[in-house]
Amino acid sequence: MKKIFILLLVILVAGCAKKLPPPDASLSLKEKSAKETTAEPVKKETVKEVIEQKTAKLEETSDASKVEEASVLQDALFDYNRYDIRADDRPVLDSAASFLKKNAKLNVLIEGHCDERGTNEYNLALGEKRAKAVKEYLTSLGIMPARMSVITYGEEKPVCTEQNEICWQKNRRAHFVVTGK
Amino acid sequence: MKQQKSVVGRQKSPGSKLKAGVRKLVTRYSLLVTFLLVICHLSHVTAADAKVYIDITSPAIRQIPISIKTTASFEAKEIESIIMNDLEFSGLFLFVAPEVPGAEIIVQSEVSVSADEIIVLWSIIDLVENREVLKKRNSAPKKSIRAIAHNISNEVYKYVTEKEGIFRTKISYLVYSSQGNKDLYLMDWDGNSSTKVIPIGLTSSHAWSYHSDFLMYSSERNRGWKIYLLDLNDFKEKLLFSSNGLNIVGNSSPQDLIAFSSSRDGNSEIYIINKNGDNLRKLTASLGIDVSPVFSPDGSSIAFVSDRGGSPQIYIMDSNGRGIRRITFEGSYNTSPVWSPDGKWLAYSGMKGGKNQVFVIKSDETMLRQLTFNGNNESPSFSPDGMFIAFDSDRDGKRGIYIMRLNGDEQRRITPKGIKAMSPRWSPYFKN
Numbered sequence: 300m301k302k303i304f305i306l307l308l309v310i311l312v313a314g315c316a317k318k319l320p321p322p323d324a325s326l327s328l329k330e331k332s333a334k335e336t337t338a339e340p341v342k343k344e345t346v347k348e349v350i351e352q353k354t355a356k357l358e359e360t361s362d363a364s365k366v367e368e369a370s371v372l373q374d375a376l377f378d379y380n381r382y383d384i385r386a387d388d389r390p391v392l393d394s395a396a397s398f399l400k401k402n403a404k405l406n407v408l409i410e411g412h413c414d415e416r417g418t419n420e421y422n423l424a425l426g427e428k429r430a431k432a433v434k435e436y437l438t439s440l441g442i443m444p445a446r447m448s449v450i451t452y453g454e455e456k457p458v459c460t461e462q463n464e465i466c467w468q469k470n471r472r473a474h475f476v477v478t479g480k
Numbered sequence: 481m482k483q484q485k486s487v488v489g490r491q492k493s494p495g496s497k498l499k500a501g502v503r504k505l506v507t508r509y510s511l512l513v514t515f516l517l518v519i520c521h522l523s524h525v526t527a528a529d530a531k532v533y534i535d536i537t538s539p540a541i542r543q544i545p546i547s548i549k550t551t552a553s554f555e556a557k558e559i560e561s562i563i564m565n566d567l568e569f570s571g572l573f574l575f576v577a578p579e580v581p582g583a584e585i586i587v588q589s590e591v592s593v594s595a596d597e598i599i600v601l602w603s604i605i606d607l608v609e610n611r612e613v614l615k616k617r618n619s620a621p622k623k624s625i626r627a628i629a630h631n632i633s634n635e636v637y638k639y640v641t642e643k644e645g646i647f648r649t650k651i652s653y654l655v656y657s658s659q660g661n662k663d664l665y666l667m668d669w670d671g672n673s674s675t676k677v678i679p680i681g682l683t684s685s686h687a688w689s690y691h692s693d694f695l696m697y698s699s700e701r702n703r704g705w706k707i708y709l710l711d712l713n714d715f716k717e718k719l720l721f722s723s724n725g726l727n728i729v730g731n732s733s734p735q736d737l738i739a740f741s742s743s744r745d746g747n748s749e750i751y752i753i754n755k756n757g758d759n760l761r762k763l764t765a766s767l768g769i770d771v772s773p774v775f776s777p778d779g780s781s782i783a784f785v786s787d788r789g790g791s792p793q794i795y796i797m798d799s800n801g802r803g804i805r806r807i808t809f810e811g812s813y814n815t816s817p818v819w820s821p822d823g824k825w826l827a828y829s830g831m832k833g834g835k836n837q838v839f840v841i842k843s844d845e846t847m848l849r850q851l852t853f854n855g856n857n858e859s860p861s862f863s864p865d866g867m868f869i870a871f872d873s874d875r876d877g878k879r880g881i882y883i884m885r886l887n888g889d890e891q892r893r894i895t896p897k898g899i900k901a902m903s904p905r906w907s908p909y910f911k912n
Binding site for chain 2: 417424
């Protein structure tokens with residue numbers, strides 16, 4: 300942080316580099332405020348922690364349902380640059396719906412994902428459309444919308460990193476995470 | 481804008497400075513080029529964008545021979561190499577060893593170093609006019625050696641072109657962390673002095689404010705995509721906008737309005753808000769995806785991406801949301817629009833042959849040029865003088881940040897091969 304501060308001071312002050320560098324007092328004051336503000340966000344949850352929490356919550360559920368989750372809550376897959384539910388997604392989502400009906404106390408987070416092609420911003424929007432399409436489909440099967448939240452990760456969290464269609468297809472997915480009771 | 485104003489100012493009083501410019505021009509460029517330029521120059525004397533010099537993107541330019549004479553210390557050599565790298569990349573200069581005759585400009589510098597300070601006494605000598613045209617003394621903390629060198633580059637560049645150099649500007653970009661996050665970093669335009677700015681969360685789109693006083697970015701924290709501002713004076717972060725759904729920031733206008741996309745009403749639409757988080761206005765309403773809004777440099781228009789026509793394409797609308805028109809028609813996937821600083825061009829990434837490439841198109845659609853050809857090339861961003869474009873590319877394996885001249889020449893990687901980096905955003909000029 301010190302480094303960046305000096306850099307920024309240089310940007311702002313050395314524009315006229317003939318000016319003398321600012322006195323030490325003001326430098327340290329600015330440094331202090333920089334440290335304070337950056338220290339604050341570090342305390343917040345990192346995405347890794349969020350993921351770890353999700354995993355932890357998953358493990359809290361009973362062993363029986365855990366086995367069932369693994370077999371029932373599969374990813375719904377999508378065509379390139381599309382967000383409509385494919386015919387072959389329906390059995391997957393129908394199983395998800397019956398799982399959610401059986402386990403009325405569980406909620407799910409639906410994550411929308413994309414393959415790496417295309418740009419991040421557009422893929423974030425596309426991932427959200429996919430997650431929402433799944434949510435709408437499950438709603439139409441009678442699952443309460445309040446039990447389903449959505450998040451998009453766009454192309455940020457691939458399950459497969461090779462550059463071929465098999466891999467891209469695995470990444471174009473809506474993924475379920477059980478978020479507890 | 482600042483630069484344009486000064487050009488206009490010069491136009492109004494086409495007196496001694498202009499004459500000096502023409503004289504320099506006549507003495508420096510080969511006969512044919514000179515002839516063409518003078519014709520061109522004379523015919524455009526009253527045009528708003530008349531250039532005293534040249535279109536630096538023209539391959540026909542004769543480069544100006546230049547030498548650097550400096551003292552022998554380590555610091556002096558470092559400064560020399562930074563200046564050479566700066567000026568060479570501009571394409572306007574040809575470096576000549578100091579002992580070889582032929583230089584038309586000599587940069588002379590004496591570097592002295594104390595315990596914590598570096599002092600550079602330097603001058604520009606114009607051998608065509610046979611006089612010392614500038615002499616300055618710069619002092620700064622030792623760590624600022626690169627800034628001192630870039631400052632000298634800017635002065636030399638300005639002497640020759642009468643335009644602001646970009647050698648003290650910065651580029652913000654994203655770096656993949658080992659935890660699967662993406663962190664926001666800053667670096668000098670040449671890839672040096674890289675520093676992490678935002679250490680947490682998954683940061684996506686980001687931009688410099690028009691007045692270079694804050695950075696704006698979208699981060700995913702606690703399962704929400706929110707928009708944050710980072711004040712570059714006190715380094716305090718504040719939340720600008722959050723809602724249910726996806727919120728992605730675009731950029732800001734000269735009036736400090738911020739354009740962004742939000743799916744707060746269920747569908748991703750374009751909004752504007754002021755930098756205090758007030759006066760939210762929704763500008764689009766379509767069934768498809770509307771994302772990536774960017775204000776034109778004068779704030780009058782917004783370019784954005786929409787799939788309303790069936791595939792993602794670039795559209796422009798007035799900044800009140802009216803007059804929506806499609807700009808890109810070639811290819812079925814065109815995204816990431818950015819305006820050139822003069823507002824005449826848009827750069828974007830477009831899919832061609834299954835790969836993303838950087839294109840530039842005139843905002844009146846009259847000209848389209850593909851600038852990259854190897855690998856995937858995305859996220860273009862103009863330098864504040866409009867002469868260069870930063871972008872990311874996976875042409876050498878791991879994605880990294882590259883820069884090139886406006887015509888696609890001199891494409892070079894500026895981030896190390898070991899790190900995976902993307903989404904460069906070139907800063908505006910910094911105010912002194």
